[in-house]
Amino acid sequence: MALLALDNVTKAFGGLVAVKELTFELDAGGIAAMIGPNGAGKSTVFNLITGIYAPSSGSIDFDGRSLRGLRTNRIAARGIARTFQNIRLFAFMSALDNVMTGRHARMGASMFDSLLHTPRQRAEERRVRERARELLKFVDLERAGASYARNLPYGSQRRLEIARALASDPKLLLLDEPAAGMNPREKDELIALIGRIRDSGVTVFLIEHDMNLVMNVSERVTVLDHGEKIAEGSPDAVRRDERVIEAYLGRADGAA
Amino acid sequence: MALLEVDGLDAFYGRIRALEGVSLRVAQGEIVALIGANGAGKTTTLRAISGLMRAAKGHIVFDGHDIGRLGPAEIVRRGIGHSPEGRRVFARMTVRENLELGAFTRTSGAEFAEDFERVLAIFPRLRERLTQKSGTLSGGEQQMLAMARALMSRPRLLMLDEPSLGLSPILVQTIFRVIREINERGTTVLLIEQNARQALGIATRGYVLEVGKIAFEDTAANLMASEAVRAAYLGGGAA
Amino acid sequence: MDVFFQQIVNGLSLGGIYALIALGYTMVYGIIELINFAHGDVYTLGTFFSLAILTGLGVSGEMHGLPLVGVVLVTLIAAMLLCGLTGVLIERLAYRRLRNAPRLAPLITAIGMSFILENVMQLWHGPSPISFPEVIPNPAWALGGVEVSAKQIAVIGLAIVMMAALQLFIYKTKMGKAMRATAQDRDAAQLMGIDINTTIAVTFLIGSALAGAAGFVSGVYYGTTWFFNGFEAGLKAFTAAVLGGIGNVAGAMLGGFLIGLIEAIATQYIPGGAQWTNVVVFSVLVLVLIFRPSGLLGESLPEKV
Amino acid sequence: MTRRHAALGFLGLALVVYPFVDRNNSHVDFLANAGAFILLALGLNIVVGFAGLLDLGYAAFFAIGSYSYAMLASQQFGIHVPFWLMLLIAPVVAALFGLLLGAPTLRLRGDYLAIVTLGFGEIVPQTFLNLSQYTNGPNGISSLDQPSLFGHAFGFSATPYYYVLLGLIALGILAARNLQNSRLGRAWMAIREDELAARHMGINTTATKLAAFALGASFSGLAGVVYAAKLDLVSPDEFGFNVSVLVLSMLVLGGMGNIWGVIVGSFVLSFINSFLLPQSTSLAHAAGFVNVDFTNYRFMLYGVILVTMMLFRPEGLIPSRQRAAEFHEAILDPALAAQEQSEYEGVAR
Amino acid sequence: SGTTTTTTSQSSSGSASAVAGATVIKIGIDMPVSGADASTGIPTRNGAVQAIEEADRKGAPAGFTFVAYDLDDAVQGVHDPAQGAQNTRAFVSDDAVLAMIGPFNSSVARAEIPITNDAGLAQISASATNPGLTKGPDAASLRTSHPDVNSFFRVCTTDDRQGAAGAQFARKLGLKKAFIVDDNETYGKGLADVFDAQFRSLGGTVLGHEHLTKGQTDYKALLTKANALGPDVIFYGGTTATGGGLLRKQMRDAGMAATAYLGGDGISDAEFETVAGDAANGVYYTVAAPETSKLPSAAGFVAAYKKRWSTDVGPYSANAYAAANIEIAAIEKAIVAGGAKTPARADVLKNVAATNGFPSPIGPIGFDKNGDTTNPILTVYKIANGKGVFVDQINLKS
Numbered sequence A: 001m002a003l004l005a006l007d008n009v010t011k012a013f014g015g016l017v018a019v020k021e022l023t024f025e026l027d028a029g030g031i032a033a034m035i036g037p038n039g040a041g042k043s044t045v046f047n048l049i050t051g052i053y054a055p056s057s058g059s060i061d062f063d064g065r066s067l068r069g070l071r072t073n074r075i076a077a078r079g080i081a082r083t084f085q086n087i088r089l090f091a092f093m094s095a096l097d098n099v100m101t102g103r104h105a106r107m108g109a110s111m112f113d114s115l116l117h118t119p120r121q122r123a124e125e126r127r128v129r130e131r132a133r134e135l136l137k138f139v140d141l142e143r144a145g146a147s148y149a150r151n152l153p154y155g156s157q158r159r160l161e162i163a164r165a166l167a168s169d170p171k172l173l174l175l176d177e178p179a180a181g182m183n184p185r186e187k188d189e190l191i192a193l194i195g196r197i198r199d200s201g202v203t204v205f206l207i208e209h210d211m212n213l214v215m216n217v218s219e220r221v222t223v224l225d226h227g228e229k230i231a232e233g234s235p236d237a238v239r240r241d242e243r244v245i246e247a248y249l250g251r252a253d254g255a256a
Numbered sequence B: 001m002a003l004l005e006v007d008g009l010d011a012f013y014g015r016i017r018a019l020e021g022v023s024l025r026v027a028q029g030e031i032v033a034l035i036g037a038n039g040a041g042k043t044t045t046l047r048a049i050s051g052l053m054r055a056a057k058g059h060i061v062f063d064g065h066d067i068g069r070l071g072p073a074e075i076v077r078r079g080i081g082h083s084p085e086g087r088r089v090f091a092r093m094t095v096r097e098n099l100e101l102g103a104f105t106r107t108s109g110a111e112f113a114e115d116f117e118r119v120l121a122i123f124p125r126l127r128e129r130l131t132q133k134s135g136t137l138s139g140g141e142q143q144m145l146a147m148a149r150a151l152m153s154r155p156r157l158l159m160l161d162e163p164s165l166g167l168s169p170i171l172v173q174t175i176f177r178v179i180r181e182i183n184e185r186g187t188t189v190l191l192i193e194q195n196a197r198q199a200l201g202i203a204t205r206g207y208v209l210e211v212g213k214i215a216f217e218d219t220a221a222n223l224m225a226s227e228a229v230r231a232a233y234l235g236g237g238a239a
Numbered sequence C: 001m002d003v004f005f006q007q008i009v010n011g012l013s014l015g016g017i018y019a020l021i022a023l024g025y026t027m028v029y030g031i032i033e034l035i036n037f038a039h040g041d042v043y044t045l046g047t048f049f050s051l052a053i054l055t056g057l058g059v060s061g062e063m064h065g066l067p068l069v070g071v072v073l074v075t076l077i078a079a080m081l082l083c084g085l086t087g088v089l090i091e092r093l094a095y096r097r098l099r100n101a102p103r104l105a106p107l108i109t110a111i112g113m114s115f116i117l118e119n120v121m122q123l124w125h126g127p128s129p130i131s132f133p134e135v136i137p138n139p140a141w142a143l144g145g146v147e148v149s150a151k152q153i154a155v156i157g158l159a160i161v162m163m164a165a166l167q168l169f170i171y172k173t174k175m176g177k178a179m180r181a182t183a184q185d186r187d188a189a190q191l192m193g194i195d196i197n198t199t200i201a202v203t204f205l206i207g208s209a210l211a212g213a214a215g216f217v218s219g220v221y222y223g224t225t226w227f228f229n230g231f232e233a234g235l236k237a238f239t240a241a242v243l244g245g246i247g248n249v250a251g252a253m254l255g256g257f258l259i260g261l262i263e264a265i266a267t268q269y270i271p272g273g274a275q276w277t278n279v280v281v282f283s284v285l286v287l288v289l290i291f292r293p294s295g296l297l298g299e300s301l302p303e304k305v
Numbered sequence D: 001m002t003r004r005h006a007a008l009g010f011l012g013l014a015l016v017v018y019p020f021v022d023r024n025n026s027h028v029d030f031l032a033n034a035g036a037f038i039l040l041a042l043g044l045n046i047v048v049g050f051a052g053l054l055d056l057g058y059a060a061f062f063a064i065g066s067y068s069y070a071m072l073a074s075q076q077f078g079i080h081v082p083f084w085l086m087l088l089i090a091p092v093v094a095a096l097f098g099l100l101l102g103a104p105t106l107r108l109r110g111d112y113l114a115i116v117t118l119g120f121g122e123i124v125p126q127t128f129l130n131l132s133q134y135t136n137g138p139n140g141i142s143s144l145d146q147p148s149l150f151g152h153a154f155g156f157s158a159t160p161y162y163y164v165l166l167g168l169i170a171l172g173i174l175a176a177r178n179l180q181n182s183r184l185g186r187a188w189m190a191i192r193e194d195e196l197a198a199r200h201m202g203i204n205t206t207a208t209k210l211a212a213f214a215l216g217a218s219f220s221g222l223a224g225v226v227y228a229a230k231l232d233l234v235s236p237d238e239f240g241f242n243v244s245v246l247v248l249s250m251l252v253l254g255g256m257g258n259i260w261g262v263i264v265g266s267f268v269l270s271f272i273n274s275f276l277l278p279q280s281t282s283l284a285h286a287a288g289f290v291n292v293d294f295t296n297y298r299f300m301l302y303g304v305i306l307v308t309m310m311l312f313r314p315e316g317l318i319p320s321r322q323r324a325a326e327f328h329e330a331i332l333d334p335a336l337a338a339q340e341q342s343e344y345e346g347v348a349r
Numbered sequence E: 001s002g003t004t005t006t007t008t009s010q011s012s013s014g015s016a017s018a019v020a021g022a023t024v025i026k027i028g029i030d031m032p033v034s035g036a037d038a039s040t041g042i043p044t045r046n047g048a049v050q051a052i053e054e055a056d057r058k059g060a061p062a063g064f065t066f067v068a069y070d071l072d073d074a075v076q077g078v079h080d081p082a083q084g085a086q087n088t089r090a091f092v093s094d095d096a097v098l099a100m101i102g103p104f105n106s107s108v109a110r111a112e113i114p115i116t117n118d119a120g121l122a123q124i125s126a127s128a129t130n131p132g133l134t135k136g137p138d139a140a141s142l143r144t145s146h147p148d149v150n151s152f153f154r155v156c157t158t159d160d161r162q163g164a165a166g167a168q169f170a171r172k173l174g175l176k177k178a179f180i181v182d183d184n185e186t187y188g189k190g191l192a193d194v195f196d197a198q199f200r201s202l203g204g205t206v207l208g209h210e211h212l213t214k215g216q217t218d219y220k221a222l223l224t225k226a227n228a229l230g231p232d233v234i235f236y237g238g239t240t241a242t243g244g245g246l247l248r249k250q251m252r253d254a255g256m257a258a259t260a261y262l263g264g265d266g267i268s269d270a271e272f273e274t275v276a277g278d279a280a281n282g283v284y285y286t287v288a289a290p291e292t293s294k295l296p297s298a299a300g301f302v303a304a305y306k307k308r309w310s311t312d313v314g315p316y317s318a319n320a321y322a323a324a325n326i327e328i329a330a331i332e333k334a335i336v337a338g339g340a341k342t343p344a345r346a347d348v349l350k351n352v353a354a355t356n357g358f359p360s361p362i363g364p365i366g367f368d369k370n371g372d373t374t375n376p377i378l379t380v381y382k383i384a385n386g387k388g389v390f391v392d393q394i395n396l397k398s
């Protein structure tokens, strides 16, 4: 059964239809990518999945259950984590606190536990801190734990955002242009990181304009244009698709 | 004499030194690329030139005048256009209003109409969106708007901070083509790019910044050929 | 029914004063997103300046004809100018340094400035109410059973005129456009060639000048003032601005008139209503905000991620 | 760590023996009053300092705490709930009102919230004033039940209240610290930094903010009970906007978000306000300078404190690390500020 | 000045024992002297200070000197019961303080009376007029420590008397329908409530009774409401500062220029004429004291006050002056009786309580067993040409 299924999803802003009758499924495991021209509606799809916007029509199912009417925080608790096109870290919290916050949905401490620091709460804090350290290490930031997020270099911030997203043990990780602003060397590191995430059992769904990265990591590519799906398939198939070349890649081979 | 001469620039964020003795020059009619790793100080250099932040030391001479002490508004009036990192469009204003603001320092209505048509011809997508609030544009659309807006002031020197960030491959090509066209029509360009290969591809000369200092400076062709630059900034991936 | 219409007139004229103050509030807020707490006190300062000018001109009683027009114009303009300059000064001293600080910081200096202004005014005229000369003759006309006085018409009219002028200024002039750009992204505005220091100074100049105008009007209208006047008036005006949608000029006026009307109607139709006016006003505010979180005319921009 | 503990231990001891050393009951009385304000400030710090919600009507909860004691422990309705039990009930009542105010309004963006809380702060005392058949209107409710401990009535000495407040403050500090270093505390910080991102972490932002409101209110309610009992009286004019601003100023002066800073700030302002100014004026008069009146410059002094603190040391006397960074680094970085501002525009639904 | 007091510690139940060698006697003064309350608080304090200075200049028996120990009970510009209580404790804790003047406001008095009662410190207020401070179960509940001892006195008449006098006078003028407005403060509402009850019991009709909201300055809506009911008189309970002057002024705009306006001593100040302007003419107000112009002592005080403070007297300056003089006399009497030793507070209190026929600018003063003045003579004035003119005198004792 598909992990994520969008069925005939439409999202209109006033007169502008950003996503149009979009249907697609994402199976668990593996890495999928979504590409498409600027303004095609890719980020909007992410926003629909994470509950920032509600679909104008159509339905979104995750893990066999509908996400209809759920607020963002409930959706996050269901196991969907994401990063943002423009980095949105908690700027003046330490990297470690950022990751620990990412664990919020999986923690059980109530207001009273927090107030009284019950043994249960303390044990949980310890476990979460430990897990956060592991995650920092996982994204090669083990030494950055104490720094404020915003004092980290850009590339590290991107990775910290990923660690924070992973902290909730998501089933699905959405990455919105994770390589934007990275230089080629950092991109190579990112490709390796995404591979490791997949290997840890998290399904990855990413939006990216860097064809190099897309072709390198993804097993399946969905192409959007004007809110509609215009192609879907293996990276190689998509890359040769006439409509994709026309709308997105351009004639002179889009590999950057 | 070069159009822009930057000499021995030091800049700080609090106690963090972001630039140390940065010197560069951009001659009339050139495209100069400024490349370097994240955090090397590229953006800081542009911010210092356009007056958004004040350098602690050094001189910035534009067209023979020291502009190091001037405010950004005055610097823009003197002919430096700056399309900043992160697009920075006026979110609650429409696309049209953003473009009008781009021409804020200009007075001639006729010129305005002409430029307006010109930038819309370059970015047809913007024409479709003239009355949309720019905060709701997609990332790439905002990028186009930011660049179009900078063009509206008809700068003599146009500084672009990562203009291809977040753009689709097809638009990346468009952007580089446009930069070249603008340049051919007489605008000098100072360009920051992570996409170093393509940047050097259109540039006449280039500078490489490393942790706040200029590490290399050469013609674009030489930089592309340099082993050190290749390894660090052009990436191993097949082009 | 006459009583009802009379209360409408009462409410509108009271609301006119709120609206005048609210215009300046909303304008400053619109540009630098600061609740300029000192605005209410600048308004009071406007009453003090007006009084000083009237005294300086040797005016002590009712005037007519050309001298009246002259005195009114001179006083109004001078009060606006002085308040405007005060506003610019306040911005320069207390807010400019904090432009990029977290939002709480300038809000707190604003509260501080408000205290300082109140104290200065208290030192100036003492803690007691002071009275205004009756400069303007105040004929009243009975329309049906409803009595409308010249002053009431003037207050309502002035609020509308000022609102319209401000609206034109913000949306039709280059300076207005610069203000809106500055409001949204200061750095980017500078890169358009906008001098943001000047722009913000002009914003304060105009906003505070409007407070000065409101001060003059209320001084003449009520014939009295005291150093602490600004607190209540400022609070209501700010509520008006929020009710209408802060940052929105037409909204400020609408909010001002509405609050005036609510007060008048509540007073009339709630038994013992006078003591409940504030409770009613704030309850209405909360209700409106529940259903329209950005106020009646405020625009809300969906978040783009 | 240990030095810090030793210093704290010493301070605690000094505070415990103080009433035995200084026999001037007015000094102890002053300290007890200051203690009530420290408790208030600790609570407001949760709302403003931790969760970043600007509450300008905090005194309303103080009023609610005080009035609940006055109504439930006096001749007014012949109900006599013991003081100690009221220490449990009043915070809950205040917290419920916190929820009542918060639930409809917490979706509002920062400044709207500020104005609504300001309005709430205006109408709560006003309502107590207006409902005179229950509250005696402007006269307030007097001769409240005197607390007693093991059969000893507190009487008119300030000392027992001083100890009660000392204990409550100690508990308050502990509670605030615990909150700060917990799941809830992190969630508050996260909301303050980026509400939308926080929601993506699974944080129920509305519930989390409500928790801040309710907890903050409960401190205020607690302070209200002790204050009312100590004063033996409540009247509606004790809870105006002035009080809310005073407490806010205490946070600003001391250092928002930092528990010790907040305590120092409240103590310093209380000291200036209710001790230094009146006493020094009186001294000046006794020394023959009869026209000197420092108290009359109170507002000026506050204003100057607020403005200069913000301009020159916005993080307060004892800043929180995070706040200091926010103020200083953000001042250096217009880019970030502008970005935050433009993100802020996007009104969360 | 510069003299120090040697103090010995004493039990807080506090009848001060004589302290050998002490030469300074302090009289505590607690008033709101900052912010909005300063306008009435300062002149009141000045009256008391003046009395103390005069006494000191004149010379107290046995070489004692008199010093005023004055504290502000306003916090952030508003009178504050807790601050009043703290100040009172400061007085109680200082052995040199033998009596106190104040507070100004009834709400503050409620917080202070239990403390002076506990300490046995004589306290006289110049202006706190709420009846419950001295009379009935309310007052009894304030005397917590020593239910049988009264430490609180006042030289002003209570609101109930003034309200009653106002109602009598209004009926005497033949006014039948009243619309009552008060400022919803202790004084104003107390006054208005009594007027309300008395006016009805004397056969008048009360058309409405409204309470103002603090800070309001526009009363047109309220007046329109009142006017529609057709009252003969507007009775105002409150002070000029809380709206009395503006209310009168706006009556004209609301077409009520011909309607009578009556208030209490809260509007018996020069400010009222300032604020109301021409509209002040024709206004009636009651004052809880005999007509001062008939007492030569008042003229002397008024002149001396003006000389000393370079301003005109406030409405309660003379009261405070009288109150301080009563305490000074009580202290001096105790010094003499005690053989030139520092008197005990209990003796001072006893002497204060025994005050009878004490001459003062506001007429002869004595205290009844509750601590209220035995001189319930009230005067009614009418403003003409910007000045209060004597109209009637009402003696409630008769």
Ligand SMILES: Nc1ncnc2c1ncn2[C@@H]1O[C@H](COP(=O)(O)OP(=O)(O)OP(=O)(O)O)[C@@H](O)[C@H]1O
Binding pocket: A013, A016, A017, A018, A036, A037, A038, A039, A040, A041, A042, A043, A044, A045, A085, B136, B137, B138, B139, B140, B141, B166, C302, C303, C304
């Ligand atoms: N809140 C909104 N209101 C109005 N229009 C919107 C809103 N959000 C998105 N849009 C429009 O929907 C379209 C799709 O936007 P979206 O951000 O999903 O594009 P995208 O595919 O992510 O593009 P990019 O690659 O440039 O980031 C755009 O045309 C955008 O202008």
Ligand SMILES: Nc1ncnc2c1ncn2[C@@H]1O[C@H](COP(=O)(O)OP(=O)(O)OP(=O)(O)O)[C@@H](O)[C@H]1O
Binding pocket: A151, A152, A153, A154, B013, B014, B016, B017, B018, B036, B037, B038, B039, B040, B041, B042, B043, B044, B045, B085, D329, D332, D333
């Ligand atoms: N506002 C700031 N406060 C503190 N340090 C800063 C700030 N902005 C930049 N820096 C630091 O200054 C250095 C140079 O930053 P700058 O933004 O100029 O780099 P850049 O070359 O443009 O990098 P990128 O490719 O990521 O845009 C970096 O070390 C960065 O961390």
Ligand SMILES: [Mg+2]
Binding pocket: A042, A043, A044, A085, B138, B139
């Ligand atoms: Mg996108």
Ligand SMILES: [Mg+2]
Binding pocket: B042, B043, B044, B085, B161
């Ligand atoms: Mg950069």
